[in-house]
Amino acid sequence: MIRVATAGEDGPAAAGVERARGLLRRLVDHPLPWLLPTLAALAVFQLYPLFEAVRLSLTDEVLTATGTEFVGLQNYVDLFTSIGFRRMVVVTAVFAVSSIVLHTLFGLILALAIDYGVRRGLRGHLTTRVSVLLAWIVPGIIIGLIWKVMLVESQLGAINYLLGQVGVGPVPFRSNPALALVSTIVAGTWRGTAFAMIMIYGGLQRIPQRLYEAARVDGAGRWARFRHVTVPQLKPVLFVTVVLVTIYALNTFDLIFALTNGGPGRATEVFALFMYRKAFSEYALGEGAAVAVVLLGVNLLLTAVYLYAFDIGDEI
Amino acid sequence: MTPDENTPDGENRRPGDGVDGTGARRRRMDGGTPEEPAAGAGRTDGATNPSGSATDGLPGAPLEAARDALAGTDFRALDAVVYGLYGVAMLFFAFPVLWIVSASLRPEGELLSLPFRLVPGEVSLSAYRQVFREGMLTWLFNSTVITVVGVGSIVAVSVPAAYAFSRFRFRGRRQLLGLVLLFQMISSVIIIVPLYSVMTSLNLIDTRVGLILLYVGIQTPFSIWLLKGYFDTIPEELDYAARIDGCNRLQTLRHVLLRPIAPGIAVVAIFNTVFLWSEFVLAYTVLGSERSLYTISIGVYEFQSQFGNDWRAIAAASVVGMLPLVTVFVALQRYFVKGLIEGSLKGQ
Structure with missing residues (x-):
């Protein structure tokens, strides 16, 4: 009797296993199950917040108040007509343009120097590269603090001490508005040069060697080879580097947050910090969201440029 | 990624062998090998391939050497x-x-x-004692948990998606890929304003799980793009062969494709480790009001606002905060550089 019962149960169980296996096969042959976790994560943590940002930007929502009203484009009008916004745009522009120039220039010089050192077998190129990259992997908040300690505004600060030795200072690196902006740019360059450097170094490695050989055969000297092979070949990479550095610079937050927190006054308040203050210090979520949407627009514009470069840049 | 594949420049180059220098430039310019497909800026860390050294002695070299010696x-x-x-x-x-x-x-x-x-x-070590008294151990623990689980989740979510984008042909595939790329390019800073209400309404505020899920949403686009590049370099014949042997797609991925894309997974893991460990603004928004959940970045930031002028303590907190990444970086330098290069090229 027991045996009969087992036998009787065996059939449906086996069929069930078979059916499950068939279902699994059909499931894994469809792209949806493979993409489902990604789609869910993107929908909840990217798409929804973006929609929410746009929705909020059209309301007068305040973090502490309860009732909110639809105000249309009022937040944007207020924003674009306010002096604070315009001043922030200027600060951001100075920060971004300086960053672009300094990161790309230093990155280019270092990439060329390291490439040269590798080819000539010079000592120290590895150590140089490691020091530059080290600066890049330090968390942004800690970079802000490192420079805060470096730039202490008395003889105790390393930089001020050294300047003091040559009779300068003590320099108010963080309390003078103009100097504070310079300080954030220096700290930003300390971090960001690594990125430009490896981008450009990568670009140098991808220049076909036969171009240099052809130039040699044609009798081109060192400088001519640099001018007529390296520079034109590097142009697409340089362009992409500039676009990406611009995107990074415009979205900089943590480094400045820790180093100056936008101060003194609003002297170092870039886009992201301005948005953060609107939303979380003044509790004006609607206005903060409007700033976020403007920043989103700038990001999208730069992305379009980047994608365009990708097309003409021959799959960088 | 075999260790001998990818030697960082300088380690195997003797200082002083200057004149042959140009030989080092002659590295593989192809898209990579099955063991190590190059997605984008693959070999930029100056790999001198052992097998490639034969090409170093091309006919032109002695002449170049002579000319360089003259100069x-x-x-x-x-x-x-x-x-x-x-x-x-x-x-x-x-x-x-x-x-x-x-x-x-x-x-x-x-x-x-x-x-x-x-x-x-x-x-x-008194500054360090002070930092640890203020809860540094908790922050380190939180950051470690969030980074390890987060990176694991990101890999677990993005590998299947990258597989699907590489191997399936379905309607809307291109558009979906474009959308993923778009999300990759948009900075996460933008969503901090609505983030608080989003996380609150999902009951995820002040939870590590919430932050990890958020990181998955933020970081998968880049990871998918990078891994898709690796999948694309593997010939589909390999899949067909496995299918004929009776593997379904899941088994094919596990037994056949996982090994060739392992370098890609390593790059994704490295880049995301750096990002998750360092990330501040999202963590601060999600976990900032719960002291016991602070990550290293939040903890160090709050620590310095509390001990504003105690430079020694701030320095000690900074050192502890960057030490784990720096240690890993120094230990795995060659993979790290590769990871950072490919990651930054396709990421953020």
Whole structure:
């Protein structure tokens, strides 16, 4: 009797296993199950917040108040007509343009120097590269603090001490508005040069060697080879580097947050910090969201440029 | 990724063998090998392939050497300039880190720069004791959990998606890929304003799980793009062969494709580890109001707002905060550089 019962149960169980296996096969042959976790994560943590940002930007929502009203484009009008916004745009522009120039220039010089050192077998190129990259992997908040300690505004600060030795200072690196902006740019360059450097170094490695050989055969000297092979070949990479550095610079937050927190006054308040203050210090979520949407627009514009470069840049 | 595949430049190059220098430039320009497909900027860390050394002796080389020897004086001047650059760069990039380490080790009475010296007169760990009293261990623990689980989740979510984008042909595939790329390019800073209400309404505020899920949403686009590049370099014939042997797609992925894309997974893991460990603004928004959940970035930030002028303590907190990544970086330098290069090219 027991045996009969087992036998009787065996059939449906086996069929069930078979059916499950068939279902699994059909499931894994469809792209949806493979993409489902990604789609869910993107929908909840990217798409929804973006929609929410746009929705909020059209309301007068305040973090502490309860009732909110639809105000249309009022937040944007207020924003674009306010002096604070315009001043922030200027600060951001100075920060971004300086960053672009300094990161790309230093990155280019270092990439060329390291490439040269590798080819000539010079000592120290590895150590140089490691020091530059080290600066890049330090968390942004800690970079802000490192420079805060470096730039202490008395003889105790390393930089001020050294300047003091040559009779300068003590320099108010963080309390003078103009100097504070310079300080954030220096700290930003300390971090960001690594990125430009490896981008450009990568670009140098991808220049076909036969171009240099052809130039040699044609009798081109060192400088001519640099001018007529390296520079034109590097142009697409340089362009992409500039676009990406611009995107990074415009979205900089943590480094400045820790180093100056936008101060003194609003002297170092870039886009992201301005948005953060609107939303979380003044509790004006609607206005903060409007700033976020403007920043989103700038990001999208730069992305379009980047994608365009990708097309003409021959799959960088 | 076999260790012998990818030797960082300099390690296997003797200083002084200058004139053959141009040979090092002749590395593989192809898209990679099955063992190590190059997605984008693959081999930029100066790999001199052992098998490639045969090509180093191309006919032109002796002539080049002779010409370079003739221009020796020119080289020596340039060498000096380049050495100078190395010195300046090392000073600028390494000094702040060394200074912070030095500052963190000073005994309580010693001033930061009077007298000015990098090696403190007397080493003291009192600043570190203070940092650990303030909860550094908790922050380290939180950051470790969030980074490990987060990176694991990101890999677990993005590998199947990258597989699907590489191997399936379905309607809307291109548009979906475009959308993923778009999300990759948009900075996460933008969503911090609505983030608080989003996380609150999902009941995820002040939870580590919430932050991890958020990181998955933020970081999968880049990871998918990078991994898709790796999948695309593997010929589909490999899949067909596995299918004929009776593997379904899941088994094919696990037994056949996982090994060739392992370098890609390593890159994704490295890049996301750096990002998750360092990330501040999202963590601050999600976990900032719960002290026991602070990550290292939040903890260090809050610590410095509390002990504003205690430079030694701030330095010690900074050192502890960056030490784990720096250690891993130094240990895995060659993979790290590769990871950072490919990651930054396709990421953020």
